[in-house]
Amino acid sequence: MSQTSLDIAQLLAGMLLLVSFLMLYQDRLSALINRYALQAIVLAASVAWQAYTQQAAHLYVTAAIALIFKALIIPLSLHKIVKKLRVHRTIEIIGGLRITMALGVFLTALSLVVMLPATTSVNAIDREDLAFAMAVVLLGLLMMVTRSNVVSQVIGFMSLENGLILAAAGADGMPLVVEISVAFSVIVAFIIIGIFLFRIRERFDTVNLFELDRVRGEKR
Amino acid sequence: MALVGYLIISLASLIYVGRADLSKKVYAATGALCGFIFMTSVWPRGAEILTIELPLGVPWIGMHLRIDQLSTFFLAVINLVSAAASVYAIGYGAHERHPMRILPFFPLFIAAMNLVVLADDAFTFLWAWELMSVFSWALVLTHDYATENRFAAYVYLLMASFGSLMLLMAFGLLGGADGTYQFSSIRGASRDEWKAGVALILVIFGVGSKAGLVPMHIWLPLTDPAAPSHVAALMSGVMKKVAIYGFIRIVFDLLGPPAYWWSIEPITLGAVSALVGVLFAIIQDELKKVLAYGTIENIGIIFIALGLSLAFKANGLTAAAALSFTAALLHILNHALFKASLFFGAGAMITATGERTIERLGGLIKLMPKTAILFLIASLAIAALPPLNGFVSEWLLLQGILLTPALPQWGLRLLAPVAGIVFALRAALGAACYVRVYGISFLGRARSKSAEHAREVDDWSLGAMLGLLIVCISIGLVPGLMIDAISPVTESLVGGRLPAQHFSQWLTIAPITEVRSSYNGFLVALFVVISGLTAYWIVHRLWPRPVRYAPAWDCGYVDPTPLSQYSASSFAQPIRRALGGVAYTAVEHLDMPKPGDVRVAKFGVEIKDRAMIYLYGPICAAVLAASNRLNGFNYLKIQEYLAVVFAALILLLLVVAI
Numbered sequence: 001m002s003q004t005s006l007d008i009a010q011l012l013a014g015m016l017l018l019v020s021f022l023m024l025y026q027d028r029l030s031a032l033i034n035r036y037a038l039q040a041i042v043l044a045a046s047v048a049w050q051a052y053t054q055q056a057a058h059l060y061v062t063a064a065i066a067l068i069f070k071a072l073i074i075p076l077s078l079h080k081i082v083k084k085l086r087v088h089r090t091i092e093i094i095g096g097l098r099i100t101m102a103l104g105v106f107l108t109a110l111s112l113v114v115m116l117p118a119t120t121s122v123n124a125i126d127r128e129d130l131a132f133a134m135a136v137v138l139l140g141l142l143m144m145v146t147r148s149n150v151v152s153q154v155i156g157f158m159s160l161e162n163g164l165i166l167a168a169a170g171a172d173g174m175p176l177v178v179e180i181s182v183a184f185s186v187i188v189a190f191i192i193i194g195i196f197l198f199r200i201r202e203r204f205d206t207v208n209l210f211e212l213d214r215v216r217g218e219k220r
Numbered sequence: 221m222a223l224v225g226y227l228i229i230s231l232a233s234l235i236y237v238g239r240a241d242l243s244k245k246v247y248a249a250t251g252a253l254c255g256f257i258f259m260t261s262v263w264p265r266g267a268e269i270l271t272i273e274l275p276l277g278v279p280w281i282g283m284h285l286r287i288d289q290l291s292t293f294f295l296a297v298i299n300l301v302s303a304a305a306s307v308y309a310i311g312y313g314a315h316e317r318h319p320m321r322i323l324p325f326f327p328l329f330i331a332a333m334n335l336v337v338l339a340d341d342a343f344t345f346l347w348a349w350e351l352m353s354v355f356s357w358a359l360v361l362t363h364d365y366a367t368e369n370r371f372a373a374y375v376y377l378l379m380a381s382f383g384s385l386m387l388l389m390a391f392g393l394l395g396g397a398d399g400t401y402q403f404s405s406i407r408g409a410s411r412d413e414w415k416a417g418v419a420l421i422l423v424i425f426g427v428g429s430k431a432g433l434v435p436m437h438i439w440l441p442l443t444d445p446a447a448p449s450h451v452a453a454l455m456s457g458v459m460k461k462v463a464i465y466g467f468i469r470i471v472f473d474l475l476g477p478p479a480y481w482w483s484i485e486p487i488t489l490g491a492v493s494a495l496v497g498v499l500f501a502i503i504q505d506e507l508k509k510v511l512a513y514g515t516i517e518n519i520g521i522i523f524i525a526l527g528l529s530l531a532f533k534a535n536g537l538t539a540a541a542a543l544s545f546t547a548a549l550l551h552i553l554n555h556a557l558f559k560a561s562l563f564f565g566a567g568a569m570i571t572a573t574g575e576r577t578i579e580r581l582g583g584l585i586k587l588m589p590k591t592a593i594l595f596l597i598a599s600l601a602i603a604a605l606p607p608l609n610g611f612v613s614e615w616l617l618l619q620g621i622l623l624t625p626a627l628p629q630w631g632l633r634l635l636a637p638v639a640g641i642v643f644a645l646r647a648a649l650g651a652a653c654y655v656r657v658y659g660i661s662f663l664g665r666a667r668s669k670s671a672e673h674a675r676e677v678d679d680w681s682l683g684a685m686l687g688l689l690i691v692c693i694s695i696g697l698v699p700g701l702m703i704d705a706i707s708p709v710t711e712s713l714v715g716g717r718l719p720a721q722h723f724s725q726w727l728t729i730a731p732i733t734e735v736r737s738s739y740n741g742f743l744v745a746l747f748v749v750i751s752g753l754t755a756y757w758i759v760h761r762l763w764p765r766p767v768r769y770a771p772a773w774d775c776g777y778v779d780p781t782p783l784s785q786y787s788a789s790s791f792a793q794p795i796r797r798a799l800g801g802v803a804y805t806a807v808e809h810l811d812m813p814k815p816g817d818v819r820v821a822k823f824g825v826e827i828k829d830r831a832m833i834y835l836y837g838p839i840c841a842a843v844l845a846a847s848n849r850l851n852g853f854n855y856l857k858i859q860e861y862l863a864v865v866f867a868a869l870i871l872l873l874l875v876v877a878i
Contacts, residue, residue, distance in 0.1 A: 110870070113877045138870075145863045153858075 005053045012046035013132040016166060017108065020139040023159060024104050027091055029151055033078045036155050040070035043162050047169045059169055066165065074158070082151060100146050107138040129166065136163030243313040243323055250327045251306030257334070258299035261292050271340060278343050284402055286340035289709040290473070294337045294465045297553050300691070301458050301560045302330045304684045308564050309450040311680030315571050321362045322448060329355040329454065333462045342391040342401035346384065349466070353380035353430075356459060359451045360443045372442035379429045379439045386426030387466070393419040394474060406474045416475050420482050423470050424489065430463035432516045433523065434493040435831040441500070444512035445576070449567025452508060456515045457560035461552050464522055471530065472545075472713045480534040480629050486527030487635055491642040493520030496803040496831075498646040502653040503792045503800065503827065505577040507566045510657055511559065514602065517646060518555045522548050524639050525617045528624065529714060531632050538716030540623045543731050545710045546703055546718055547616035553702075554609045554695065558601040561688040565595040568681050569661065572674040578788050580668040581661035587674040592662050594685040599654040601692050604647055607745035609695035612702075612729075614647060615739055619731050649795065656791045665782040697741050700729045789825070796825075804829050 019039040026032045044067040051059030115131035140160025144153050274283040287295070309326070313319060332355055335348035357380065360373045393415050394406050429436035444452045471482070497517030504510045525548035532541035568591050575581055585592040601608040621643065624636035666672040676682075695702050707717040718731055730738040800806050807826045813819035856864070 107870070110873055110877060114873050141862070141866050141869070145859055145866050148859065 005049075009046070009049055009053065010128050010132075012042060012049055013129050013166060015042045016046060016162065017132050017135050017139075020136050020159060020163075021101070021104055023155070024139055024143055024146075025097055025101060028089075029082050029087060029149070030079065030089075032152055032155055033075050033082065036078075036159060037071050037075040039159060039162055040066055040075075043166060044071060046166060050169045062165065062169060066162075070158070070162070078151070078155070085151075087149070087151065096146075100142065103142060104139055107142060108135040111135040111138060133163045133167035136160070136166060139163075243316065243319040244310050246323050246327070247306045247309040247313055250330065251303045251310070253327075254299040254303035254306060254330060258296055258303060261295040261299065281341070281343060281400075283344045284340035285338045285344070286403070287338060289712045290465070290468060291337045293549060293553075293706065293709050294462065295334065297461055297556050298330070298333050298337065298458050301556050301688070302333075302454060304560060304564075304688050305450040305454050307687070308453070308567070308681050308684035311678035311684075312448070312450055312564075312567050312571065314678075316448065318362065322359060322451065325355045325358045326451065329359060329451075333458060336462050337465055340403045342394075342403070342406070345403075345466075346388060346391065349387065349430075350384055352459060352462065353377075353384065356443075356447075356451070356455055359455075360447045362448055362451070363446065366446075368442070369446040372439065372446040376439040376443045379436060383426045383429035383436070386422045386429070390419045390422035390426060390470070393422070394470075403469075403474060407476075411476075413479060417479070417482070420471060420475065421485065423467060424485055427463050427467040427470075428489065430466070431460045431519045431523075432493070433489050433519060434496045434516065435835050437493065437497070437516045438829065438831060438836060440516060441504075441509050441512040444515070444563075445506055445508040449508075449563050449570065452511075453560040453563035453567075456512060456563060457556040460515060460519055461556055464519070464526075464548075464552060467523075467526065468713070471526075472533075478530050478534040480531055480627075480632065482534065483527040483531035483632065484635065486523045486530065487639050488527075490520040490523030490525075490527055491639040493517065494524065494646045495520070495642050498649045498653060499795075499800055499803040500829075502649060502656065503789070503796050505579050505788055507569065507576065507578050507657065507661070508563070510578075510653065511562050511566060514562075514650070514653070515555075515559060517650060518551065518559070518602075520646075521614070521617065521643065522551050522555070524643060525551065525620065528617075528620050528636065528639075531627060531629075531636075532620075532623070533714050535627055535629075537623070537626060538714060539718075539732065540620060540626065541714040542707075542710045542716040542718055543616060543623070544620035545714050546706055546731075547613050547620055549706050549709060550609075550616065550695075550699075550702060551613035554601070554613050554692070557688045557692050557695075558598045558610065561594065561598040561685045561692075562602065564681060564685045564688075565591060565598060568677040568685075569674075571677055571681075573668075573670045575668060575670055578657060578661045581671045582664040582667040582782065582785065583662070583671065584666075584674055585662040588676045590676055590682050591685075594682065594689055595662070596658060597689050597692070598685070599658050601689075601696070603651040603654045605651070606739075607696045607741045607748060609692045609699070612696060612699040612739070612741060614643075616731055617643070619737055623732070649799075652795065656788060660786075660788040660791065664785050667782050667785070667787075697745055699739075699741055703729060703731075805833065 016039060019035060019042055023032060023035045023039065026035055044063045047059055047066060048063040051057070051063060111134035112131045115134055116127055137160050140156050140158075140163060143156030143159065147153050147156060269286065269288045271284065271286045274285065276283045306326075313322070316322060329352065332348050332351035336345065336352055339345035339348050353376075357373055357377050360376055361369065363369050364373070391401060391406075394409075394411070395401055424433070425436065427433075432440040440456075444456050447455060467486075471478070494517050497513050497515070497520055501510050501513035501517060504513060525544045529541045529544035529548060532538070532544060568588070569581065569584065570576060572584075572588055572591075573581060597608070601610045604610040604614045618640070621636055621640040624633060624640075627633050627636070666674075703718055704720055707720075711717045728738045728740040728743075730736075796806055805828045807828075809822070809824045809826065811819075811822040813821055853864070
């Protein structure tokens with residue numbers, strides 16, 4: 001593999017990570033969804049580049065799925081949901097934004113430290129890609145932990161899944177079956193969570209997790 | 221031959237499927253099968269070792285079975301006693317209210333024990349071990365309507381899982397060089413001494429929790445009374461021996477040449493178990509509990525013998541090692557025989573009277589004369605009186621202890637006499653214990669209405685007891701034959717054997733040399749019989765007055781109530797006060813009304829197991845405290861749950877990174 005294609009692959013993976021950081025401190029829901037769409041586009045580009053360099057046709061399918069579902073359908077429907085729920089103008093309070101960003105940097109460093117020595121047997125592109133992918137996964141988890149809004153938790157979960165796809169695409173050809181099953185599970189989760197959101201909203205008139213805890217009888 | 225183990229399993233499951241409506245048929249089939257396996261295992265077949273590999277179990281590994289001399293010996297013990305238990309159950313099982321709770325598990329339990337002995341790789345061994353635990357657990361739960369039985373089953377399950385965990389870790393340490401767990405590759409592998417030592421300790425805990433070594437004994441006095449008598453006989457008489465088989469197989473066979481300090485732990489724990497077991501046995505009121513604690517005591521004896529054998533083997537004294545090992549194996553067989561028949565006897569008394577405590581029995585010798593004689597012989601055997609078999613194995617063990625001055629290590633030379641003293645002490649206490657059991661329940665006057673109306677039990681039960689006791693007596697009379705039969709086993713495991721005893725010099729056995737010590741069961745028996753007949757003749761012929769029959773325990777007064785007889789707790793009280801403090805704390809309550817008060821005076825004793833107080837109490841408290849602390853985790857918010865998972869992930873990653 002030439003140096004240029006390596007550079008491009010790493011550039012795309014780095015962009016994915018960068019978008020993860022952008023999502024991490026975005027406190028408005030509609031903007032968050034847009035950034036998720038952006039991440040999906042970068043992911044599609046990254047996977048397509050992998051398909052090109054590896055000469056693997058099935059990765060194009062993966063890229064197409066990423067582009068169609070994650071960059072178009074899911075963001076559009078999320079926008080719809082958010083509008084229906086009338087939370088699209090809500091500004092979410094994220095506690096300790098600076099600490100969260102610092103944690104994000106720490107997690108990225110950690111994944112580099114863990115991944116680089118652990119994968120010495122694989123070629124260079126995969127090592128860097130895997131480290132970035134793991135950082136994206138960890139940032140997605142961090143987002144789920146720090147957010148109190150159910151919608152942004154869903155987005156955190158799906159961004160986590162983007163990291164998984166990136167890692168899998170880098171690893172010299174992923175069987176399509178695995179890809180499809182992962183994608184399918186995400187879509188199922190999306191649908192179920194979507195339905196539940198409406199049910200919760202109908203019942204309790206809010207999608208804020210703090211309020212849900214109050215309903216459950218927790219003391220704040 | 222190797223297929224036999226498989227046969228019993230398939231047949232047992234057949235029985236399981238085939239809706240056994242008649243318990244008699246099931247027990248008869250099981251008994252016949254056990255008898256068949258017993259016959260094939262004792263059939264002389266040379267020194268060949270049979271192995272078979274079955275494509276079952278873990279994929280690509282399969283299931284390895286192997287029959288060598290040691291397995292053959294244990295197969296014989298297991299199936300002989302199981303056959304007797306099945307025959308006994310033909311009669312006893314008729315009184316069972318829920319036969320379907322026992323029938324499916326009974327043959328499977330026996331099959332699992334057989335499989336443990338046949339296993340030749342760690343997976344099969346542990347699997348069979350677990351099956352044995354689970355099926356016996358199901359049998360303990362037969363009468364689950366009683367709270368204490370449910371508690372017993374729970375404690376048993378806990379201790380069994382603890383033991384399996386220990387064995388699992390031990391096998392993990394022992395794994396062969398190429399990561400396989402076949403016994404043949406474990407046997408060949410060379411390993412560091414510390415690894416073998418740690419594995420040994422794990423094995424002792426694992427096996428001890430199944431065999432009932434103190435302090436892992438707490439489940440045993442709970443489960444044996446809970447299980448039906450024929451099951452209790454198998455659990456106490458056979459299953460613990462299978463656990464000891466595990467110890468012998470791993471320590472003598474798989475671990476390689478022993479170091480001398482390996483013997484310290486078995487000898488110490490064995491001596492403690494022997495003493496604690498007998499001290500508890502002597503104060504119990506419930507007959508089955510007496511027998512259960514008696515099992516702990518005898519397991520202790522066997523472990524002392526095995527420990528001594530290890531010590532001798534490590535120092536190259538093969539003749540002495542063979543002597544102790546023979547004593548251990550012989551005691552395994554003997555204890556299986558007489559403990560099973562004692563449990564049969566206990567079951568017979570329970571069916572006849574419905575009473576479980578000996579304080580409510582008495583005078584049964586007149587109502588159940590056949591049971592009384594059989595129970596007497598079994599008691600004599602377990603109390604190690606010549607000319608019965610218990611004496612032979614304990615005498616051999618003592619001979620082994622007397623050889624310990626030949627050991628070069630000072631620690632062992634000091635430890636062995638202590639074990640010897642404990643051994644002698646518990647022999648005396650054991651005799652007292654069975655005097656108490658027999659005297660209180662069979663002699664005197666009936667202490668309850670139900671004991672007055674006892675009737676002799678059926679012939680099947682009596683036949684099973686009689687069969688086992690005939691074996692007991694014949695081993696006692698001609699022990700040389702049995703020693704010769706065992707010697708291939710000792711030869712394969714400790715590398716030496718006792719000199720051939722076969723019909724030498726009037727059936728005398730001489731374990732070392734004739735000059736040093738010898739014992740002739742046959743002559744002792746002859747002497748006992750002749751002197752007994754002479755005494756009978758003198759009493760009946762030379763005594764001037766005719767025999768006069770009068771109420772027992774009368775002392776010349778007309779006794780208003782049988783309760784004023786000497787009771788079981790009165791018998792045990794001096795020993796409890798003098799020695800009981802070793803094993804338990806006893807608090808006596810005396811509630812004496814003031815003069816003029818017409819209240820009834822009350823006296824009671826509260827016994828607490830020291831292992832319960834100092835070992836299990838703190839453990840239970842710690843577990844409770846930890847689970848109370850962790851209880852908060854049940855009521856977290858979603859984010860907090862996520863954060864916990866996240867934190868754990870990060871922590872693990874940090875560990876990897878550093």
